């Protein structure tokens with residue numbers, strides 16, 4: 227008890243220190259604005275201090291620390307011999323000249339908190355984990371690592387955190403990151419990695435913590451490019467949106483691939499066949515040809531009047547300029563300007579030979595005078611114009627796709643009724659990858675220092691290229707599960723996917739211990755693995771708690787209402803997951819019984835959601851009711867993969883309700 231009281235006293239000191247930091251940061255904002263030498267540095271300093279103050283102020287007031295390390299006297303302790311450190315979500319400064327009250331979980335010394343064990347104590351005599359209920363310190367648990375004591379996942383505090391009922395949005399896992407997860411979180415900035423992880427192994431959690439870690443360890447290098455997180459859909463983004471802010475990192479861009487590539491309204495739709503062709507890597511070559519097919523080798527000389535002079539450049543010289551530029555293969559828009567400046571240089575040579583004095587204004591005037599020549603040989607174009615010019619003109623398509631796409635494939639993507647101009651074209655979701663490809667040929671897109679791609683198994687080859695363009699000079703973290711691939715183009719192995727993402731050398735790491743789904747539920751989902759045609763290991767569940775119930779029922783909506791009513795007696799979020807076409811029926815049944823329903827991904831308010839199977843990816847609920855597995859499996863080509871996703875969303879309890887026979891692999895469940 228006295229030890230716990232000592233810790234509570236330390237906690238009180240931390241809270242005082244944190245308040246002092248906040249007051250100090252506010253004061254510095256004022257002082258910093260007054261003292262900085264010039265306006266530029268004043269502004270930079272002011273901005274930095276303001277964001278620090280804002281960060282401190284906005285910091286959700288979670289517990290200031292979750293762990294403590296007491297280093298021993300052994301040589302392994304190195305510089306930390308006999309030192310004691312508290313580990314928390316953020317650094318808390320001590321008194322002037324004193325060591326910090328709390329060390330950031332991302333600091334180098336904190337690594338031992340996650341990695342040390344009895345087999346390798348790393349100089350730590352005692353590792354202490356603290357238990358919290360809301361913001362009250364309730365207890366602690368010690369592991370005397372140097373004496374061979376190591377609880378690992380048998381720790382009550384770790385188990386309680388993993389098994390807690392889920393309510394509200396996803397939370398950070400800083401207090402309980404497992405060693406194999408920590409390896410991934412702290413991998414170097416230069417290194418691109420790929421994590422193949424079974425459902426609930428913490429891929430998303432690892433990716434988000436990796437973003438926070440990289441921003442801490444390489445803040446300066448990432449300042450310009452930044453970090454981008456790509457998730458599968460908006461509901462998922464809503465679910466994960468508070469993790470990084472809770473870790474003090476509010477500036478990470480989090481979006482979906484569709485949002486990232488969006489350039490204007492998407493109102494059209496594609497047939498499955500057309501979408502498959504548009505998402506195929508071969509389209510990149512077709513589009514390249516379509517764009518560069520607009521370049522004409524000059525056949526006429528160019529004459530440019532200049533006061534009393536008239537300059538003339540021979541067709542042959544202009545051809546050389548165009549050929550050289552094509553060979554150098556800069557982005558198309560850069561190429562156009564390169565041709566312009568080289569043609570101006572040819573004019574300049576003549577002008578100077580005639581004793582004309584040339585200056586910057588002259589160069590600009592000559593450059594402008596060459597615009598109509600450029601429009602003829604290297605026309606300025608917009609992505610929409612190029613793609614519409616391809617899909618709306620069968621002959622142009624045949625030229626660009628010759629030897630690349632079959633006649634059938636060309637027929638499938640060609641517009642039946644081409645619009646009058648590209649401005650009135652109606653674009654489909656798949657067209658956005660084509661538009662982005664062309665935009666990428668025209669100009670380099672904004673690049674990121676690091677890109678984290680979640681559910682990467684679902685990307686198409688063309689989407690991968692879009693990501694690769696944005697991470698060409700940075701690194702990536704690829705997260706996914708081949709067994710959860712549901713798109714027609716989902717990856718069946720990671721090597722190809724990594725090559726498409728421009729990082730063929732990335733290390734592939736497999737995670738198989740699931741922290742979400744209880745063992746009984748995992749056992750059911752694992753039965754499907756054999757039918758999914760991918761080579762991934764079965765999930766092992768960390769959790770022995772939880773409940774699975776499979777019931778054949780005469781009336782599905784009624785049974786779903788009953789299951790939800792029962793679930794409402796427990797704490798936690800509840801989802802009915804059904805084939806998309808059946809969602810309305812279940813929502814109406816619940817509504818008629820007076821049960822309020824939340825939007826998919828909505829994390830506050832109503833506890834019950836009715837989730838279309840196609841939206842369930844990446845989400846989790848405490849209690850899940852999967853309604854009519856056969857309908858989910860039968861709704862699409864990779865329906866069994868979809869069912870595998872649906873069956874692996876439950877944290878505590880899963881009800882499988884069926885009226886039709888279960889799919890064969892589940893039949894004897």
Ligand SMILES: Nc1ncnc2c1ncn2[C@@H]1O[C@H](COP(=O)(O)OP(=O)(O)OP(=O)(O)O)[C@@H](O)[C@H]1O
Pocket residue numbers: 387388397398399402403404407423424425426427428429430431432707710741742843844845846874
């Ligand atoms: N080390 C950990 N400590 C506590 N909770 C954890 C840990 N690792 C993962 N979890 C929890 O397990 C759940 C699953 O994690 P996450 O969503 O990151 O898994 P995933 O591999 O992305 O799953 P899926 O492929 O099914 O989307 C989350 O609630 C997460 O907070």
